[in-house]
Amino acid sequence: MALTQKELGYISDELASEQLIIKKYQTAVNQVTDPQLKNVFQKNINVHQNHYNSLLNLLK
Amino acid sequence: MARKSAKVNTTAMNSAAMPDMSGGSISKQIDSYTNSNLRNVSSNAAATSGINVTGMPNDYAPTGSISQTIDNTTRQNLSNANSNGTAYAVNEPTAGTAQTLTERDITADCLRSEILLLQSYNSACIESANQNVFSGIKNILNEEHDVHYELFNIMKQKGWYPVSNANPQDINNTRSMFQV
Numbered sequence: 001m002a003l004t005q006k007e008l009g010y011i012s013d014e015l016a017s018e019q020l021i022i023k024k025y026q027t028a029v030n031q032v033t034d035p036q037l038k039n040v041f042q043k044n045i046n047v048h049q050n051h052y053n054s055l056l057n058l059l060k
Numbered sequence: 061m062a063r064k065s066a067k068v069n070t071t072a073m074n075s076a077a078m079p080d081m082s083g084g085s086i087s088k089q090i091d092s093y094t095n096s097n098l099r100n101v102s103s104n105a106a107a108t109s110g111i112n113v114t115g116m117p118n119d120y121a122p123t124g125s126i127s128q129t130i131d132n133t134t135r136q137n138l139s140n141a142n143s144n145g146t147a148y149a150v151n152e153p154t155a156g157t158a159q160t161l162t163e164r165d166i167t168a169d170c171l172r173s174e175i176l177l178l179q180s181y182n183s184a185c186i187e188s189a190n191q192n193v194f195s196g197i198k199n200i201l202n203e204e205h206d207v208h209y210e211l212f213n214i215m216k217q218k219g220w221y222p223v224s225n226a227n228p229q230d231i232n233n234t235r236s237m238f239q240v
Contacts, residue, residue, distance in 0.1 A: 001189065001190050001191075003190065003193070004188075004189045004190070006187050006189075007184075007187070007188055007189065007190060007193050010180070010183070010184035010187065010188070010197075011184075011193075013180065013184075014177075014180065014181065014184060014200075017176075017177055017180065018177075020173075021170075021173050021174075021177060024169070024170060024173060025170065028166045028167075028169075028170060031161070031163075031166055032163045032166060032167075033163070034163055036214065037163060037166075037167060037214070040210060040211065040214060041170070044170070044207055044211075047203060047207055050203075051200045051203070051204070054196055054199070054200060055196075055200070057196075058192065058193055058196050
């Protein structure tokens with residue numbers, strides 16, 4: 001079944017959101033000194049990068 | 061981000077599905093209704109000089125002037141409330157001095173973003189029609205929940221996100237209310 005218009009709309013919005021949140025975490029990881037926060041922020045960059053790739057795969 | 065996307069979707073929905081809701085159509089309806097009532101009054105009660113003399117022109121269509129006035133007042137009140145509301149903020153901004161985000165602010169900002177993202181993924185999941193889109197989004201949604209929960213727990217653990225326990229008596233009351 002082809003992608004519906006609504007799905008495309010959501011996927012495009014989510015891709016933009018993921019991009020933005022990755023940038024946010026990249027900024028955040030350099031701003032904090034707490035190792036626990038640094039750790040979780042770094043981990044979340046990777047999680048969101050994976051989500052970004054999964055979304056992109058839905059467009060193939 | 062997620063807030064913006066929700067806004068875009070709403071606009072799209074309004075223009076596509078409910079074009080009549082945009083603009084001042086409702087207030088226009090009300091106005092023309094009021095208008096016809098006023099005309100009835102003026103024709104029935106000849107003694108009411110003010111309405112009778114001037115009447116309402118038939119083409120009187122203020123396109124929502126009344127609701128516009130109300131909207132402006134509400135907007136004014138809301139902006140007042142917002143400017144007053146800053147007094148409740150945890151880190152009250154002081155004019156003139158440069159504000160820096162604390163580690164707590166940064167973490168809270170990330171948590172907030174995760175929540176908004178989660179909510180939009182939930183909508184996306186509900187509205188997906190394709191099996192692979194549905195399961196793909198649901199997987200992301202599931203992992204997002206874990207990310208959010210971990211971040212929330214860190215904040216709670218640091219005392220940045222205080223939660224208070226429910227009163228045991230209230231729990232008992234609720235249980236007895238629903239117990240058959």
